[in-house]
Amino acid sequence: MAERLATLDLISGGRAEWGTGESASLIEMHGFGIEPEQKNAMWREGGEQTANMMTMRPYPGYDGQFFTMPTRNIVPKPVQKPHPPIWMACSRRESILRAARHGVGALVFGFVEASQAKVWRDEYYQIIKSDECVPIGHSVNANIAALNGMMVHENAEEAMRRGLDGFKFFGYSIAHYAVYGEHRPGRTNLWRRFQSIKDEMKETPGSGSIGQPRSVREHLMGYADVGIDQMIFIQQCGTNKHEHICEALELFAKEVMPALKEREDERVRRKEEELAPYVEAALARKPSMPELSESDIPNVEAIGIVLERCTGKDYAAAGGTFADPTRGGAIPMASRESFAKSTNVD
DSSP states (O other): OOOHHHHHHHHHHHHEEEOOOOOOOOOHHHGTTTTGGHHHHHHHHHHHHHHHHOOOOSOEEEEEEEEEEEEOOSSSSSSSOOSSOOEEEEHHHHHHHHHHHTTTEEEEEEEOOOHHHHHHHHHHHHHHHSOOOOSSSSSSSOOOEEEEEEEEEESSSHHHHHHHHHHHHHHHHHHIIIIIOOTTTTTOOOOEEEEEEEOOOOOOOOOOOOEEEHHHHHHHHHHHHHTEEEEEOOOOSSSOOOOHHHHHHHHHIIIIHHHTTHHHHHHHHHHHHHHHHHHHHHHHHOOOOOOOGGHHHHOOOOOHHHHHHHHHHOOTTTTTTTSSSSOOSSSSOOOOOHHHHTTTTO
C-alpha cells in the first residue's frame, strides 16, 4: 500500500489523496476472514504503519497484532511530505468524531443536508482543536467532506432523468450490503431488485446536486456557508451513461465551479492560520516510532550467500562466476570479483 500510494503521488505530481476505511459490510470483512470487532484495531495498525513506511528511511520494522515486517526501506517515497493527506470513510456521527481524534479527514457518506452537516462539522473541528486529537499519520488533514449525487443539465427534468435513478441505486445498494440484505454471490441481481421498488423511494437526501446549474450552485453554496470543506459526487452508479457524466462535469466546471472557487483560496488561508497552533500541538502529542541508529540497521544477505552457507558449496571455487550459477543468463551481472570491490562504497 505504501508503495502504491507513493507511486500514484509521483505520477500525479503530488496530487494523491489517501482514502482509508474499515469496511461496513460482512460480504467484505468475511471475504478476508475478518470479524467486525477486529476492524478498528486493524485500520489503526495498518494506517499508522503505512504512514511510517512512507516517511522513515529505513522503516525500522514492526511486530504487531495483525502484521509483522522486518527492517526495510520502502520505495518510492511520495512527492507530498510527509505523505499524502489521509482521509477516513465515515457513515455516522461516531466515525466522524473518531476521524477527528486520529487527525484525518472525514469522508462523510451519510446523506445529510447542510444544516445537519454543520452540526457534524462543528463537532469534528472541536475535537481537532482539543487534546483528543492524536494523529495516526505524520500530518493532520483537518477537512470534512460530504457526499451528493450529481448530474447537471440546463433542463432540470432531464438532469433528474439522467442522474436520479443511479443515485437511488447507490443508496439501495448500501441498504442491501450493510443493513437489510442477504446476498447470494453470482446470483443476486441488485439492479433488478432495485427496479422493482425504485418508485417507492420518495425521499432522496443528497440529491440537491442533481438539477440545473443555478440550483446546484445555490445548493452547494449552502454547504460552503456552514464550513463543509469539500463535496464528493456520485455519478457512476446504475446505468448512467458516460457521455452524460462528461457533459455534466463540463457544465459544472463552466457554470457552477467558478462561484465556489472564487473565495476558496482566502477561506483555506484563514482556516490554516486558525488551525496552525492546534495542528502543532496535535503532532507534538503523537507517539513517534523511533528511528534506528546506524549500528542497528541490519545487513540483509542476498539469497546466493545464504544458499552457499546452507549447502556448503563454494560456487566461485568450483568455477562459477556467481554465487548461484543458475542466475544471470543474458543479464549483464557483475562478476563476483568485481562485485566484491564495490561493497565498501555506501
